[in-house]
Amino acid sequence: MKLMTELSDKHYDVVVVGGGIVGLASAYAAVKKGLSVALVERESQNKDASVRNFGFVTVSGQRRGEHWQRAMHSRNIWAEIAPQAGIEVEHSGLHMLIQRPEAMSVAEAFLKTEMGESCHLLSQAEMNEQAPYLKEGLGVLYSPHELRVESNTAIGKLAHWLNQSQGVDFYNKTAVHSIELPVVHTSRGTLHARYCVVCSGSDLHSLYPDTLAQANATLCTLNMMRVMPKTSFKLNAAVMSDLSFARYDGFAQLPEAKGLIHLLDDIQPAERKAGVHLIVVQSLDGSLIIGDSHDYSDKELPFRDSYQDDLILKEFHQIMNVGEVDIIQHWSGVYPSAENVVFKASPEKGVVVGSITSGTGASTGFAFGEELINLVLESK
Numbered sequence: 001m002k003l004m005t006e007l008s009d010k011h012y013d014v015v016v017v018g019g020g021i022v023g024l025a026s027a028y029a030a031v032k033k034g035l036s037v038a039l040v041e042r043e044s045q046n047k048d049a050s051v052r053n054f055g056f057v058t059v060s061g062q063r064r065g066e067h068w069q070r071a072m073h074s075r076n077i078w079a080e081i082a083p084q085a086g087i088e089v090e091h092s093g094l095h096m097l098i099q100r101p102e103a104m105s106v107a108e109a110f111l112k113t114e115m116g117e118s119c120h121l122l123s124q125a126e127m128n129e130q131a132p133y134l135k136e137g138l139g140v141l142y143s144p145h146e147l148r149v150e151s152n153t154a155i156g157k158l159a160h161w162l163n164q165s166q167g168v169d170f171y172n173k174t175a176v177h178s179i180e181l182p183v184v185h186t187s188r189g190t191l192h193a194r195y196c197v198v199c200s201g202s203d204l205h206s207l208y209p210d211t212l213a214q215a216n217a218t219l220c221t222l223n224m225m226r227v228m229p230k231t232s233f234k235l236n237a238a239v240m241s242d243l244s245f246a247r248y249d250g251f252a253q254l255p256e257a258k259g260l261i262h263l264l265d266d267i268q269p270a271e272r273k274a275g276v277h278l279i280v281v282q283s284l285d286g287s288l289i290i291g292d293s294h295d296y297s298d299k300e301l302p303f304r305d306s307y308q309d310d311l312i313l314k315e316f317h318q319i320m321n322v323g324e325v326d327i328i329q330h331w332s333g334v335y336p337s338a339e340n341v342v343f344k345a346s347p348e349k350g351v352v353v354g355s356i357t358s359g360t361g362a363s364t365g366f367a368f369g370e371e372l373i374n375l376v377l378e379s380k
């Protein structure tokens with residue numbers, strides 16, 4: 001990738017601030033409209049939520065309506081771009097093991113909605129063939145939409161492709177300090193643009209803090225692990241459990257979910273309190289990323305509680321029959337969280353700030369990037 005070592009005196013149509021998935025998606029949306037784009041990232045490359053996530057592009061489970069549609073649209077863009085950008089889709093689809101009658105009621109209700117149209121319950125024979133590593137349950141809800149990419153490399157590959165094939169200029173190790181269009185003030189000098197889109201992720205304080213305060217977001221910290229099974233196996237689709245039916249809005253906001261939520265609050269209080277639910281995805285080397293927990297205290301502390309990992313591992317072994325695993329990596333990540341799933345606003349003419357406030361940017365970022373570009377073009 002060719003990074004701009006000197007600030008250009010070129011006048012860009014759009015300067016995008018932030019090299020996470022939302023910034024990259026906004027850059028792509030602008031390029032598709034024929035606009036010239038510069039992307040400014042303060043680090044050598046993104047080191048935040050966009051590279052720390054599961055790379056789990058999830059459709060089923062996203063909040064019903066507009067957000068579910070964002071996810072479906074974004075998933076289609078991932079599928080189109082990934083091969084061009086050299087990004088491997090490691091597996092697709094989702095298996096949700098149903099362990100309790102209350103979860104079965106949620107799955108059945110979901111299947112009757114428009115969100116469940118292409119999803120179905122696996123037959124016993126399908127379960128044996130497609131997910132032999134799942135423990136016995138009442139059934140498996142299958143969704144075909146999901147994609148899994150390796151985020152910690154996919155984000156760099158996407159940036160490289162935008163640079164090499166789509167003509168986006170990248171200014172890394174460059175922090176944007178303020179915007180007075182047509183001038184964008186950075187730590188290395190000035191850039192010029194007609195429009196500016198700010199996608200600063202969980203940094204709610206540096207640029208337009210008053211505008212971002214309207215998002216009413218707190219910072220949510222998540223614990224994640226990479227484990228290596230002692231006996232190797234191939235995961236055919238991402239895996240989730242009953243806890244996810246009680247957590248993901250697309251399921252949990254269905255009236256039929258009330259019974260499951262009460263039950264899990266009763267029988268798995270520690271998991272519910274720590275915001276633990278289970279996502280399992282696999283990398284090409286056979287290792288699994290498993291998580292996660294959710295701490296909404298806004299503290300964003302560097303210390304991680306091991307009991308949360310214990311809860312995640314307990315749920316993992318509860319539903320998967322894959323023997324012992326070695327934990328080979330731990331990490332945490334942060335995203336802004338609010339009642340509304342996204343926040344976008346135009347604090348002044350030609351400028352838009354946008355943030356995904358539901359921890360779903362890998363799944364919905366491409367659609368959201370298009371919305372930010374449309375909004376900024378209307379803002380003049």
Ligand SMILES: Cc1cc2nc3c(=O)[nH]c(=O)nc-3n(C[C@H](O)[C@H](O)[C@H](O)COP(=O)(O)OP(=O)(O)OC[C@H]3O[C@@H](n4cnc5c(N)ncnc54)[C@H](O)[C@@H]3O)c2cc1C
Nearest residue numbers: 018020021022042048050053176201333359360361362363
């Ligand atoms: C542990 C974890 C697991 C997750 N799992 C999933 C998942 O499975 N599926 C899913 O859909 N979503 C998931 N998410 C959520 C998803 O990762 C986020 O919603 C998404 O990455 C947010 O992207 P972003 O571009 O807004 O922010 P970020 O990735 O935080 O990027 C913001 C960028 O802006 C840069 N920046 C900020 N201020 C400036 C400035 N002034 N000048 C220059 N640069 C600046 C930062 O350096 C950073 O690179 C997860 C999140 C976490 C933390």
